[in-house]
Amino acid sequence: MTSTRRNRLIVVSNRLPFALSHSPDGSPSVRPGSGGLVTALLPVLRNRGGTWLGWPGTSEEIPRLRTAVARASRDLGCTFVPITISRSEYEQYYLGYSNESIWPLFHDLPSQCRFDPPYWQAYGEVNRRFAEQTARIASPDDFIWVHDYQLMMVGAELRRLGRFQTLAFFLHIPFPAPDIFMKLPERLTLLRGLLEFDLLGFQTQRDRRNFIQCVRQLIRGTKVRAVGSLHRVWLDEREVHLGAFPISIDYAWFSRRASERDTRREAAKIRQNLAGRHIILGVDRLDTTKGIPHRLEAFHRFLIQHPEIHGKVNLIQVVVPSRTGIPTYDALKEEIERLVGRINGEFTRCGWVPVHYMFRGLPATDLLAYYRASHAALVTPLKDGMNLVAKEYCTCNEKARGVLILSQFAGVSAELGRQSLVVNPNDVQQTADAIWQAITMPEDERHERMRRMRRVIRTHDIFWWVDSFMRAAIDRQLHDFPVLDDYIPELEDTGNDAWGGISPDQFGPVPEMSER
Numbered sequence: 001m002t003s004t005r006r007n008r009l010i011v012v013s014n015r016l017p018f019a020l021s022h023s024p025d026g027s028p029s030v031r032p033g034s035g036g037l038v039t040a041l042l043p044v045l046r047n048r049g050g051t052w053l054g055w056p057g058t059s060e061e062i063p064r065l066r067t068a069v070a071r072a073s074r075d076l077g078c079t080f081v082p083i084t085i086s087r088s089e090y091e092q093y094y095l096g097y098s099n100e101s102i103w104p105l106f107h108d109l110p111s112q113c114r115f116d117p118p119y120w121q122a123y124g125e126v127n128r129r130f131a132e133q134t135a136r137i138a139s140p141d142d143f144i145w146v147h148d149y150q151l152m153m154v155g156a157e158l159r160r161l162g163r164f165q166t167l168a169f170f171l172h173i174p175f176p177a178p179d180i181f182m183k184l185p186e187r188l189t190l191l192r193g194l195l196e197f198d199l200l201g202f203q204t205q206r207d208r209r210n211f212i213q214c215v216r217q218l219i220r221g222t223k224v225r226a227v228g229s230l231h232r233v234w235l236d237e238r239e240v241h242l243g244a245f246p247i248s249i250d251y252a253w254f255s256r257r258a259s260e261r262d263t264r265r266e267a268a269k270i271r272q273n274l275a276g277r278h279i280i281l282g283v284d285r286l287d288t289t290k291g292i293p294h295r296l297e298a299f300h301r302f303l304i305q306h307p308e309i310h311g312k313v314n315l316i317q318v319v320v321p322s323r324t325g326i327p328t329y330d331a332l333k334e335e336i337e338r339l340v341g342r343i344n345g346e347f348t349r350c351g352w353v354p355v356h357y358m359f360r361g362l363p364a365t366d367l368l369a370y371y372r373a374s375h376a377a378l379v380t381p382l383k384d385g386m387n388l389v390a391k392e393y394c395t396c397n398e399k400a401r402g403v404l405i406l407s408q409f410a411g412v413s414a415e416l417g418r419q420s421l422v423v424n425p426n427d428v429q430q431t432a433d434a435i436w437q438a439i440t441m442p443e444d445e446r447h448e449r450m451r452r453m454r455r456v457i458r459t460h461d462i463f464w465w466v467d468s469f470m471r472a473a474i475d476r477q478l479h480d481f482p483v484l485d486d487y488i489p490e491l492e493d494t495g496n497d498a499w500g501g502i503s504p505d506q507f508g509p510v511p512e513m514s515e516r
């Protein structure tokens with residue numbers, strides 16, 4: 001093993017941090033798919049021998065796929081390894097097991113689950129392929145960090161292949177309580193699979209507690225003890241560490257971008273167009289877990305109960321398209337649009353339309369301008385691993401006068417719950433009351449609450465998150481991965497095909513689209 005290959009970080013996630021597709025001339029083109037995770041991990045990977053394995057975002061055979069990925073590797077200074085997924089695997093492993101079985105179950109929506117044996121089989125096969133590709137490139141000193149619910153069996157598959165190095169896993173979505181988890185036909189295999197990792201990271205203490213309870217109920221003879229900030233589980237001579245690591249955002253980037261001239265100009269335009277109104281913002285991916293209909297019901301009730309506020313308040317609801325073509329999601333979209341139509345039909349009058357509804361993803365500047373311009377944000381999912389929109393809203397609220405209305409079932413409420421207005425999203429009246437409380441809250445109180453929330457996010461940003469996870473996993477931090485002066489990413493093909501290329505600057509902390 002050469003010295004340049006020692007102690008690398010190997011990230012394994014369902015998606016590579018960019019998507020490949022055909023440009024009109026047939027050559028592969030790259031769209032950077034960003035997000036805080038990429039922003040935080042790229043510095044650890046870049047020029048330090050790091051490697052990222054994942055699906056490039058298309059199941060089509062792209063001519064010269066490997067060349068395009070090799071170029072992205074060279075431009076970004078780390079090795080990307082594409083893992084191909086066939087159309088039918090995409091349907092069974094991704095749309096099926098990951099998104100029709102695990103996603104709704106882990107979000108406490110068991111009635112929306114479909115458990116289908118071929119789904120589980122495809123999930124196992126794709127996880128095995130991810131593990132085989134990882135084993136092919138990993139050396140024994142490398143630290144392997146697997147992400148999220150699509151890849152929970154990768155640790156078990158790596159052990160089966162004889163890999164005994166440190167393996168860590170982070171779950172971005174919630175982990176359900178035992179009575180929900182027990183509904184999963186493959187519960188024991190999955191739980192045992194997860195326990196093959198050395199460190200399991202969860203978003204909150206609640207998720208970790210749920211996991212421990214499931215282990216206690218399903219696997220007899222397990223010993224669990226809290227040691228410092230981690231819990232240790234002993235089973236079959238193995239010791240597994242469990243921790244809560246609330247994910248965060250690049251605070252410095254968001255606060256800087258929110259105060260740049262173009263964002264301020266856009267925010268001023270929004271305020272001007274809605275002069276004299278309270279602006280309340282909702283930003284969500286189209287998903288049944290986000291509680292958008294409940295929120296619209298609450299806004300409807302609020303308008304009924306407060307006629308004095310008519311003409312002086314607007315709800316701006318952005319819904320980012322996701323999983324289009326899936327019947328549950330199409331039905332959700334119809335329900336949202338029916339509710340928006342009902343509210344606007346009932347209350348609109350000359351010069352005032354209460355709900356401004358957008359069904360599309362916004363460019364980053366517009367999103368930040370809405371964060372900056374809004375007097376309150378409604379972040380009311382029925383269940384959410386963390387919810388980064390809440391953290392982004394507070395960070396962009398430079399003047400610290402906004403109010404955050406937050407679901408008690410969002411992971412972020414563990415950190416920001418004390419300073420926000422916490423609601424049970426199923427309690428329509430409570431949410432309606434919180435809207436009233438937000439718009440009537442004295443300025444001093446709003447300022448104090450927001451200042452405190454911003455401080456929490458500033459001191460616990462995405463870099464803090466990566467550091468604390470890596471300290472727990474391998475007792476190392478971000479800057480412990482030295483830059484390798486002579487590092488050259490492993491290029492599989494350096495042909496001269498023309499393509500757009502990609503630069504590190506294209507990776508902003510705001511995801512272009514948040515497909516899950």
Ligand code: GDG
Nearest residue numbers: 172247320361362363364384385386387388389511512514
């Ligand atoms: C999973 C877990 C956990 C949204 N609208 C636009 C846009 N966005 C960006 C936001 C934010 C991201 O999408 C959404 O992040 P969330 O955290 O809310 O949600 P998920 O995608 O479901 O993520 C979640 C997360 O993993 C991280 O661990 O917090 O609980 O479900 O960053 O900025 N970006 C742009 N335009 C939009 O209109 N550009």
